[in-house]
Amino acid sequence: MEAAANQITQQPVLAKHYVTFRAGELFFGIDVLQVQEIIRHQSMTPVPLAPAAVKGLINLRGQIIAALDLRSILGAESGISDERTMNVVVRADDETISLLVDSIGDVIQVDERDFENVPETIAPHIRCILHGVFKLKNELMLVLNSGACMERE
Amino acid sequence: MSELDETIKEFLVESLENLEQLDRELLALESDPTKIETINTIFRIVHTVKGTCGFFDFRKLEKVSHVGENLLDSLRSQKIAVTEVIITTLLRLSDTLRELLANIEESGCEGDGDYSELVGLLTSLNEQKITLTSEAISINSKSEGSVDESSVVLLKTQVSEEGQDDELQRMFYAAQSEWQNASSLEAPGAAAVPESSQIGAAENQAPSTVADGSESPKVSESKKSELSESSLRVDVNLLDKLMNLVGELVLARNQILQFTKSQNDGEFASTSQRLNLITSELQEGVMRTRMQPISTVWNKLPRIVRDIAHSCGKKVVLEMQGKETELDKTIIEAIKDPLTHVIRNSVDHGIESPEKRLAAGKGAEGVLVMRAFHEGGQVVIEISDDGAGLNTERIRAKALEKGLITSDKAASMGEAEVNRLIFLPGFSTAEQITNISGRGVGMDVVRSNIERIGGAVDVASNPGKGAKFTIKIPLTLAIIPALIVTTNNNRYAIPQVNLLELVRIEGAQLKQSIERIQGSDFYRLRGKILPLVYLDEQLGLSAANSTKSGGGILNLVVVRADNHQFGLVVDAIHDTEEIVVKPLGRLLKGISAFAGATIMGDGQVALILDIVGMARKAQIAKKEAAAKHEESRSNDEGKTSERKKMFVFELGTNKRAAVPLDQVYRLEEFPVQALESAGDHIVVQYRDGILPLVDLRGIYGEPPEISEGSLRAFVHLSGDRFVGFVVERILDIVEQCVNVERPYPKQGLVGSAVIQDKVTDLLDLSAILQLAELSPKHSFDAREAR
Numbered sequence: 052m053e054a055a056a057n058q059i060t061q062q063p064v065l066a067k068h069y070v071t072f073r074a075g076e077l078f079f080g081i082d083v084l085q086v087q088e089i090i091r092h093q094s095m096t097p098v099p100l101a102p103a104a105v106k107g108l109i110n111l112r113g114q115i116i117a118a119l120d121l122r123s124i125l126g127a128e129s130g131i132s133d134e135r136t137m138n139v140v141v142r143a144d145d146e147t148i149s150l151l152v153d154s155i156g157d158v159i160q161v162d163e164r165d166f167e168n169v170p171e172t173i174a175p176h177i178r179c180i181l182h183g184v185f186k187l188k189n190e191l192m193l194v195l196n197s198g199a200c201m202e203r204e
Numbered sequence: 205m206s207e208l209d210e211t212i213k214e215f216l217v218e219s220l221e222n223l224e225q226l227d228r229e230l231l232a233l234e235s236d237p238t239k240i241e242t243i244n245t246i247f248r249i250v251h252t253v254k255g256t257c258g259f260f261d262f263r264k265l266e267k268v269s270h271v272g273e274n275l276l277d278s279l280r281s282q283k284i285a286v287t288e289v290i291i292t293t294l295l296r297l298s299d300t301l302r303e304l305l306a307n308i309e310e311s312g313c314e315g316d317g318d319y320s321e322l323v324g325l326l327t328s329l330n331e332q333k334i335t336l337t338s339e340a341i342s343i344n345s346k347s348e349g350s351v352d353e354s355s356v357v358l359l360k361t362q363v364s365e366e367g368q369d370d371e372l373q374r375m376f377y378a379a380q381s382e383w384q385n386a387s388s389l390e391a392p393g394a395a396a397v398p399e400s401s402q403i404g405a406a407e408n409q410a411p412s413t414v415a416d417g418s419e420s421p422k423v424s425e426s427k428k429s430e431l432s433e434s435s436l437r438v439d440v441n442l443l444d445k446l447m448n449l450v451g452e453l454v455l456a457r458n459q460i461l462q463f464t465k466s467q468n469d470g471e472f473a474s475t476s477q478r479l480n481l482i483t484s485e486l487q488e489g490v491m492r493t494r495m496q497p498i499s500t501v502w503n504k505l506p507r508i509v510r511d512i513a514h515s516c517g518k519k520v521v522l523e524m525q526g527k528e529t530e531l532d533k534t535i536i537e538a539i540k541d542p543l544t545h546v547i548r549n550s551v552d553h554g555i556e557s558p559e560k561r562l563a564a565g566k567g568a569e570g571v572l573v574m575r576a577f578h579e580g581g582q583v584v585i586e587i588s589d590d591g592a593g594l595n596t597e598r599i600r601a602k603a604l605e606k607g608l609i610t611s612d613k614a615a616s617m618g619e620a621e622v623n624r625l626i627f628l629p630g631f632s633t634a635e636q637i638t639n640i641s642g643r644g645v646g647m648d649v650v651r652s653n654i655e656r657i658g659g660a661v662d663v664a665s666n667p668g669k670g671a672k673f674t675i676k677i678p679l680t681l682a683i684i685p686a687l688i689v690t691t692n693n694n695r696y697a698i699p700q701v702n703l704l705e706l707v708r709i710e711g712a713q714l715k716q717s718i719e720r721i722q723g724s725d726f727y728r729l730r731g732k733i734l735p736l737v738y739l740d741e742q743l744g745l746s747a748a749n750s751t752k753s754g755g756g757i758l759n760l761v762v763v764r765a766d767n768h769q770f771g772l773v774v775d776a777i778h779d780t781e782e783i784v785v786k787p788l789g790r791l792l793k794g795i796s797a798f799a800g801a802t803i804m805g806d807g808q809v810a811l812i813l814d815i816v817g818m819a820r821k822a823q824i825a826k827k828e829a830a831a832k833h834e835e836s837r838s839n840d841e842g843k844t845s846e847r848k849k850m851f852v853f854e855l856g857t858n859k860r861a862a863v864p865l866d867q868v869y870r871l872e873e874f875p876v877q878a879l880e881s882a883g884d885h886i887v888v889q890y891r892d893g894i895l896p897l898v899d900l901r902g903i904y905g906e907p908p909e910i911s912e913g914s915l916r917a918f919v920h921l922s923g924d925r926f927v928g929f930v931v932e933r934i935l936d937i938v939e940q941c942v943n944v945e946r947p948y949p950k951q952g953l954v955g956s957a958v959i960q961d962k963v964t965d966l967l968d969l970s971a972i973l974q975l976a977e978l979s980p981k982h983s984f985d986a987r988e989a990r
Contacts, residue, residue, distance in 0.1 A: 099743035
């Protein structure tokens with residue numbers, strides 16, 4: 052009875068949209084409200100002495116943002132050449148950063164009830180940048196915590 | 205208007221703004237005469253005008269506002285009631301004030317208008333209270349009656365001048381009736397007649413008296429105030445946004461200009477040129493909107509000085525010069541704390557107690573002088589006191605005690621260098637920790653705060669006479685000039701404020717001039733040892749201590765950070781550019797080598813180097829100390845062949861000669877037409893005096909006949925007089941070991957040496973001078989020239 056009531060009050064937030072993308076072998080999603088835009092590969096200025104995952108700085112219409120290579124955070128090798136990587140520009144903690152990913156998927160609507168905490172089986176260095184996972188029909192979508200990506204670096 | 209000083213302008217703007225409010229308030233008062241707050245506001249406004257103009261010696265303004273204030277005071281204390289007449293008169297007061305202010309704005313003085321009638325009117329209205337509000341008749345002195353009489357006479361003239369003004373007529377009669385009251389002392393009851401009926405009665409008689417009044421043009425109203433309309437208050441956020449947009453525009457402009465270079469379209473080129481000019485002007489304009497006079501910070505200082513001086517029982521006078529010096533708002537905010545700290549330090553530590561001062565033969569009052577001025581695109585703030593100065597020995601001892609320096613170093617440090625130790629973290633010499641300063645978090649915070657905004661701070665001390673702190677800060681932070689360099693194919697920007705000079709070392713010089721001391725490289729720049737920092741190495745782009753002589757060219761950017769200089773070795777040096785500083789995100793904040801990033805003309809991002817951070821990272825101070833140590837050691841070992849700087853020139857084909865550089869005051873070129881003669885000598889006019897010329901080519905025989913072209917000469921300071929030595933061609937300034945030999949003796953020669961692999965004669969200038977003075981053709985007694 053109480054559970055049912057809970058579910059009713061939660062109804063409005065149930066339908067959340069996620070931008071999905073792939074990096075390495077993993078499938079990620081990020082809340083669509085956090086995503087500013089998705090752009091093609093941009094020329095970058097490398098930053099010496101920066102953390103390894105920081106690929107460089109991008110000029111995004113006059114705004115300078117750092118590009119974080121998600122694959123490098125995951126410790127994954129990517130077969131995709133640099134020119135074909137995509138930038139997912141996200142806002143995290145009052146700051147805008149760009150996440151470099153292999154490919155962009157659809158914007159999908161998920162049911163909040165399919166949300167689960169990060170399974171223990173996922174490697175710790177990946178687990179710490181995730182909010183949780185969604186069980187989709189065919190695979191798991193990892194919900195990325197972009198703020199944590201920055202923290203880690 | 206032009207000679208009006210800033211303060212008066214400020215006063216005008218403020219007063220005119222207030223007068224706008226005054227009108228509004230008066231009208232509000234009219235609609236609700238009982239509202240005491242409104243009267244209070246009006247009183248305050250008039251009071252402010254009066255108070256402020258008292259400073260400037262504007263007598264008329266002061267007089268008019270003073271009587272106005274009196275009337276308002278009576279209103280405020282409810283001695284008299286607000287009437288239409290009073291409101292009207294007060295509005296006239298407001299007009300008059302505006303007229304006076306307009307005169308001041310226009311000509312700097314109050315003009316020759318006569319305002320005594322208004323003064324009289326205001327006075328009489330004020331005195332009404334006595335007759336109209338008190339039950340008993342209080343006017344019984346004859347003199348007061350006569351004052352009123354005169355005011356009524358004045359009123360009369362005024363009314364006949366501005367006859368059309370109904371209000372004034374009414375006022376006139378109100379005043380007149382009042383005067384009648386005052387003068388008819390024998391009929392006390394008359395005075396108690398209510399005001400309104402008096403006025404009403406007076407009004408009835410009015411037309412006949414003033415019917416002949418003609419309409420005279422009202423000058424006062426036509427004089428619109430220009431100042432209050434020409435300035436308005438703007439939200440700072442809006443200005444910040446504008447600044448950002450201009451920053452973007454500057455970047456877009458740079459991009460366009462870059463693109464223009466690759467185009468051959470004339471029209472496009474001229475359009476982009478115009479865009480360039482407009483952008484620059486816009487940038488300057490917007491920048492100026494954010495400028496504030498330094499007095500916005502300084503104004504708080506007298507109070508601080510007074511309080512500190514008081515609490516330490518000292519007497520201090522604060523003098524300020526250059527209050528109007530303007531700075532960007534953000535910088536004004538950033539220097540607030542450091543300035544306060546330096547001031548505190550000067551009062552607390554610098555200036556002695558009155559007793560000590562008197563004992564030292566100074567006045568009991570210490571003097572603290574603050575001076576601000578612009579210099580070379582920077583703002584310089586000097587804070588000097590006439591106190592005891594820095595105690596160099598105590599600083600040295602303290603630094604040793606706290607382990608900030610080694611004893612070796614302490615011994616070798618010069619006085620100025622020791623004084624700068626006060627900027628080190630954890631340093632404080634105060635014998636007694638006061639609540640003001642002396643906790644060891646003092647000057648180092650000042651320094652780091654100043655450096656954070658790209659500035660520098662230094663101290664100079666004159667023991668017993670005082671100390672002077674010099675703070676240099678950039679005008680603005682948002683858009684700065686910077687030098688663009690490349691290393692490993694990436695561009696980096698070096699802020700101009702850090703830049704001292706650019707040096708390019710090529711070929712053979714490269715091997716000779718780079719020295720390696722304790723594993724680090726040094727370059728000897730004009731005799732001074734300069735630590736070299738390889739940018740690629742610092743940025744982790746290449747291995748440390750790798751050989752750097754590839755290509756045989758070394759590009760050095762000599763920069764300054766803290767109090768150190770070092771040469772930053774880069775691959776290539778490009779132009780200077782105006783860059784817009786953008787902060788690095790949180791991800792990259794921790795990298796001390798970068799101060800931010802900017803967008804270049806081609807749209808790419810370039811990193812801005814943080815020279816101060818880089819100096820710390822490269823441990824410049826340590827390297828410098830090591831080099832100095834090494835140098836002093838090698839000097840002790842024997843000065844067999846000293847490096848000397850020589851000025852090399854040619855005195856004809858294959859006749860090379862040189863003199864030590866320190867004997868050369870200036871290099872000059874004189875056109876032959878400028879040559880004149882004084883007596884037998886060739887002279888030129890030089891710096892408001894006459895400069896004798898000695899042709900050095902003469903020492904090898906007859907000098908060539910001078911017919912056309914120009915003469916190259918170097919000016920030598922001999923004693924207290926200048927002598928010009930004419931040479932054939934100026935070759936170079938060389939620094940190297942000079943081994944003097946004397947293959948053949950000759951007058952005027954010290955000997956010969958191999959300089960730059962060529963035999964070069966070393967001249968003995970004083971001997972040549974003597975020689976020249978013997979020969980009438982060349983000699984010249986400079987005393988004659990005086």
